[in-house]
Amino acid sequence: MAPTTRPIRSSHGDPVKIGDVATPALVVDAALLEANLAAMSHALPGSRLRPHVKAHKCTSLAARQLAHGHHAFTCATVTEMEGMARAGLGDDLLLANEIVDARRLGALVRAGSRVTLAVDSPETVAAALAGGVEEVVIDVNVGLPRCGCHPADAGRLAETARRGGLAVRGVMGYEGHIVGLPERAKRVEMVRPAMEALLAAHADVGGELVSAGGTGTYDINTWATEIQAGSYALMDTAYSELGLPFGQALSLESTVISVSSGWAVADCGLKALSMDHGNPTIEGAEVWFCSDEHVTFAPHRPVKVGERIRVSPAHVDPTVACHERMFVVEGEQILDTWSVDLRGW
Amino acid sequence: MAPTTRPIRSSHGDPVKIGDVATPALVVDAALLEANLAAMSHALPGSRLRPHVKAHKCTSLAARQLAHGHHAFTCATVTEMEGMARAGLGDDLLLANEIVDARRLGALVRAGSRVTLAVDSPETVAAALAGGVEEVVIDVNVGLPRCGCHPADAGRLAETARRGGLAVRGVMGYEGHIVGLPERAKRVEMVRPAMEALLAAHADVGGELVSAGGTGTYDINTWATEIQAGSYALMDTAYSELGLPFGQALSLESTVISVSSGWAVADCGLKALSMDHGNPTIEGAEVWFCSDEHVTFAPHRPVKVGERIRVSPAHVDPTVACHERMFVVEGEQILDTWSVDLRGW
Numbered sequence: 001m002a003p004t005t006r007p008i009r010s011s012h013g014d015p016v017k018i019g020d021v022a023t024p025a026l027v028v029d030a031a032l033l034e035a036n037l038a039a040m041s042h043a044l045p046g047s048r049l050r051p052h053v054k055a056h057k058c059t060s061l062a063a064r065q066l067a068h069g070h071h072a073f074t075c076a077t078v079t080e081m082e083g084m085a086r087a088g089l090g091d092d093l094l095l096a097n098e099i100v101d102a103r104r105l106g107a108l109v110r111a112g113s114r115v116t117l118a119v120d121s122p123e124t125v126a127a128a129l130a131g132g133v134e135e136v137v138i139d140v141n142v143g144l145p146r147c148g149c150h151p152a153d154a155g156r157l158a159e160t161a162r163r164g165g166l167a168v169r170g171v172m173g174y175e176g177h178i179v180g181l182p183e184r185a186k187r188v189e190m191v192r193p194a195m196e197a198l199l200a201a202h203a204d205v206g207g208e209l210v211s212a213g214g215t216g217t218y219d220i221n222t223w224a225t226e227i228q229a230g231s232y233a234l235m236d237t238a239y240s241e242l243g244l245p246f247g248q249a250l251s252l253e254s255t256v257i258s259v260s261s262g263w264a265v266a267d268c269g270l271k272a273l274s275m276d277h278g279n280p281t282i283e284g285a286e287v288w289f290c291s292d293e294h295v296t297f298a299p300h301r302p303v304k305v306g307e308r309i310r311v312s313p314a315h316v317d318p319t320v321a322c323h324e325r326m327f328v329v330e331g332e333q334i335l336d337t338w339s340v341d342l343r344g345w
Numbered sequence: 346m347a348p349t350t351r352p353i354r355s356s357h358g359d360p361v362k363i364g365d366v367a368t369p370a371l372v373v374d375a376a377l378l379e380a381n382l383a384a385m386s387h388a389l390p391g392s393r394l395r396p397h398v399k400a401h402k403c404t405s406l407a408a409r410q411l412a413h414g415h416h417a418f419t420c421a422t423v424t425e426m427e428g429m430a431r432a433g434l435g436d437d438l439l440l441a442n443e444i445v446d447a448r449r450l451g452a453l454v455r456a457g458s459r460v461t462l463a464v465d466s467p468e469t470v471a472a473a474l475a476g477g478v479e480e481v482v483i484d485v486n487v488g489l490p491r492c493g494c495h496p497a498d499a500g501r502l503a504e505t506a507r508r509g510g511l512a513v514r515g516v517m518g519y520e521g522h523i524v525g526l527p528e529r530a531k532r533v534e535m536v537r538p539a540m541e542a543l544l545a546a547h548a549d550v551g552g553e554l555v556s557a558g559g560t561g562t563y564d565i566n567t568w569a570t571e572i573q574a575g576s577y578a579l580m581d582t583a584y585s586e587l588g589l590p591f592g593q594a595l596s597l598e599s600t601v602i603s604v605s606s607g608w609a610v611a612d613c614g615l616k617a618l619s620m621d622h623g624n625p626t627i628e629g630a631e632v633w634f635c636s637d638e639h640v641t642f643a644p645h646r647p648v649k650v651g652e653r654i655r656v657s658p659a660h661v662d663p664t665v666a667c668h669e670r671m672f673v674v675e676g677e678q679i680l681d682t683w684s685v686d687l688r689g690w
């Protein structure tokens with residue numbers, strides 16, 4: 001599917017300028033987003049990519065990923081699974097996470113969605129069965145101390161699942177300890193042993209899926225049958241340091257509300273940003289710190305009260321989750337307003 | 346007003362156990378909350394406290410603060426002001442923040458709420474006038490590099506405001522650089538010069554209000570006529586290190602979803618917590634790190650998949666803002682469900 005130059009049509013009446021909306025407001029640059037989606041679908045067409053919706057929590061954006069040829073999606077929460085199904089994007093949904101109560105997923109299966117659930121223990125296999133889930137993947141630990149069984153236990157767990165009546169579609173293993181490493185050579189070096197462990201588990205498990213990877217390893221991880229990247233669509237300042245061919249499509253429209261001698265303050269703070277990756281950045285300014293509703297910064301040129309500025313978040317996933325909507329823009333013009341409709345649990 | 350032992354009545358049918366709700370879930374210990382509200386209203390009765398709602402973003406909790414005798418409130422956003430007015434808590438609302446478009450506040454004034462707006466520049470005075478706001482306080486910088494005019498400029502700004510037709514109710518000045526200092530002696534030492542600067546500005550400005558302070562200085566700041574504390578109601582691990590007479594009433598109910606050799610994982614991550622004050626804590630465990638939907642921790646005793654644990658956030662304000670609701674509990678029993686209805690902007 002060829003990328004289009006202006007793919008997003010307004011669902012509203014007259015165009016509105018981004019300078020007219022209340023701040024802080026999440027802004028998506030339409031052209032940069034489309035370029036990111038096109039670059040990724042060129043590298044990993046169709047089912048080679050299973051976009052992770054946790055990075056944007058937005059079914060309108062997921063629909064754009066579908067338009068670029070990807071019909072299978074990755075989710076991190078049951079609410080994301082439900083929202084994707086509700087939006088008609090339930091062809092092939094993977095919950096790449098463990099849960100101990102799968103009844104809400106069973107309801108999605110009965111309503112016609114294809115649901116696959118990650119399991120890494122006898123308890124999570126039992127939960128899948130009790131909840132009415134029919135398909136699973138075995139989640140394998142490939143080096144990040146988080147979920148996933150030991151590679152040597154994967155075959156036995158698959159057997160347990162199949163004995164219970166579940167279809168086992170394969171394995172997943174997220175190399176989350178590697179995707180964010182700044183040096184590409186280091187990422188290349190470390191992905192191999194992680195994926196060798198996953199493939200060894202896959203030999204014991206069977207099935208067609210080897211699901212792994214993220215934005216930082218999308219072109220390095222050639223062992224997985226599908227890559228679970230999500231951040232590539234919007235990007236953030238942390239991922240931007242990796243030299244990937246994706247641009248920062250997301251920023252926060254913010255208003256300068258106070259100017260003092262030596263610093264200024266804009267209305268974009270902790271509650272509009274995520275701070276786990278540190279301070280946001282502002283072009284032409286040094287960010288000092290964030291408070292609940294403020295960012296204090298030292299501008300390199302004079303700024304005025306009432307002036308609009310753009311703030312770039314350090315970590316896109318939790319930043320998006322702070323907002324109800326995102327404004328899709330071309331320059332100053334709002335092309336569309338997308339609900340961040342996959343929030344909560 | 347005497348604290349009651351079980352003040353919160355369920356608005357639902359049969360009681361539900363907190364162990365039955367989907368996780369992660371925000372949990373408020375009813376007895377600890379009431380003890381915190383009682384301790385504060387004893388120390389700062391009635392209008393001596395102007396509770397800051399940004400710390401809980403919940404009109405049901407604000408209604409409990411009203412029941413403890415405080416009828417005037419502090420807000421950080423226009424949405425908080427609107428929500429408080431809508432909930433019938435608009436007797437005396439202070440927006441302790443600068444804005445450049447006050448039209449939504451003007452609408453509240455016309456609908457009968459008492460609205461006071463912080464101003465620190467000719468531009469924000471002009472915005473108050475243009476928007477239909479009638480009352481302001483002069484926001485004075487008392488040491489934190491954020492909003493607030495220089496103390497020497499406060500009198501002139503008050504004159505500008507009065508000349509435009511605004512009533513100037515006094516001054517505010519937030520000693521945010523002091524409230525979180527762990528050593529009480531240091532807080533005591535530093536509040537004096539900050540408040541001397543504020544009182545000097547007040548002498549030039551006039552009006553009945555000297556609004557300042559926070560949970561960390563509630564009993565130290567004896568210069569202000571009213572204290573803007575908010576965190577005292579729910580508390581967090583950061584404030585708990587200050588030795589204040591308020592208990593941690595807020596935690597996150599979470600489920601263990603994966604257990605490995607040496608660590609375990611629960612379903613409470615970055616998107617359910619704020620990380621600007623660092624990792625959350627788990628009793629009987631060492632927290633290693635948080636991911637979007639996970640906390641990885643090393644438990645001191647064995648834990649099982651499916652087990653519930655409580656996670657204590659490091660910073661209450663942005664953590665609450667991640668959630669749609671909070672469950673008010675007595676032990677395992679849910680007494681009420683409160684909407685976090687003041688989120689967004």
